[in-house]
Amino acid sequence: MGTEILSFDVEKIREQFPVLNQRVNGYPLVYFDNAATSQKPRAVIDAISEYYQTINSNVHRGVHHLSQLATDAYEKAREKVQLHINARHTHEIIFTKGTTDSINLVASGFRDLIKEGDEIIISALEHHSNIVPWQMLCEKIRAKLKVIPFNDMGELIQEEYDKLLSEKTRLVAFNHISNALGTINPAKEMIAKAHAAGAAVLIDGAQAIPHMAVDVQDLNADFYAFSSHKMFGPTGVGILYGKEKWLEKLPPYQGGGEMIKTVSFKKTTYAGLPHKFEAGTPNIEAGIVLGVAVDFLQEIGLENIAAYEQELLEYGTQRLMEFDFMRIIGQAENKASVISFLMGDLHPYDVGSIVDKLGIALRTGHHCAQPIMDGFNIPGTLRASFSFYNTKGETDRMIEALKKAKMMLS
């Protein structure tokens, strides 16, 4: 992986992302909202058009030529995803609508696998999408939802996690990387602990997949959910990796075409994996083109990406700390290229609105993780999240824009 590119040539990489080459409000765009969604390389953009121009057809049903080509391409993409995360089997890769859909699929299936009084553990660092489905499940079954707290640095407190685990724990769900703070959670160790207690584990990997090499077998995750759009692929397709034994246990998520073996009014039998979970016509084009995004990532190499983004993170942190009254929210020792921050008592909305006028795309608000903001007792933050096509020069531009905002608002 990544052996083709020995040095990381960011200018060459930027050339492959047409959207970056534009002016916003009269200034060259600086896109620092990568944790929300990633930009797409030309290979991905072209592949979408090419799909519709050459092989558009429905999958898994026609005997005709185009249908075969589309089906092959779709299944090839599944295989690429399998290899990318080192899953044991291709049929352990389920295509969904996105990370949220993947999590809901598992939560819905667990209705049949847990009972009143059982416990589910999540973390206080979760995105709403990894909170609400479990809350809904617990309300329905009258199971208990327990939450692993975090410390001042934004790291999950492992001793508290140990205390929460018990023979009542059926499932543990947490993110690999926090979208709001960038904390990289010690997933492998946490999974091992959950398994020792007899619980299954779902990892929300939406923020990890674009930034680091993920090996689901090495992690020993039972479920691993992520989205194409955050990993330079098209919007509208997500992935649920599940261990074969767990996917077999879960009932189908939705009924319809594609997910059945035989249908009569007396009895329907379901298709095997992965189709059991893929009712209806899927997002064919996005699924196929996700395969192109995987190729793109493999070519650059996730080790190269992770190393370069760490550089951006360090530089960004160092430059931000030049401001008086700078408060970086989330200072975990193990951190991905996300910086959540507050400048004195300036409101994130005010600062974000002004830097936007200067062409800088930052995220402001609670980042769909309200409990984290409550934990720090703040209304929200400004968030800069870097990707491998960003540069230190862009960070300098952000710093200048922040200085301007501070001057205007003080």
Next chain:
Amino acid sequence: MSIDKIQEEIVEEFALFDDWMQKYEYLIELGKSLPLIDEQYKIDDNIIKGCQSRVWLHADIEGNKVVYTADSDAILTKGLIALMIRTLSDQKPDDIVNADMSFIDQIGLKEHLSPTRANGLLSMIKQMKFYALAMQAKDQF
């Protein structure tokens, strides 16, 4: 002064500014200078939640007119609130309900009123009109 007249005035004021920065500086000025709401009304019941900034809104009846006071934790939002209050406060319920707020577009600040901006402003206008509507209804009975 009628709502239309006030809006015309604001549009004229903003026409003096050459760029966004002057407009924002003016909003910040407005936001800083106005004592907008009595502390006793800055309570959760009066809060209009946006995911980006919070807005507090209170309405009183004075004679046959509605008087609004409001506040926000973000200064740009506060500046915009000052403009809304200047436009809609101390007006008759009928006029408030029928007020066209598109002047915000004309002064080049439309983006702050986008529903996706989630700063509570759009909900605030709705709530202002809702109060006026309630008072209109009360008058009829």
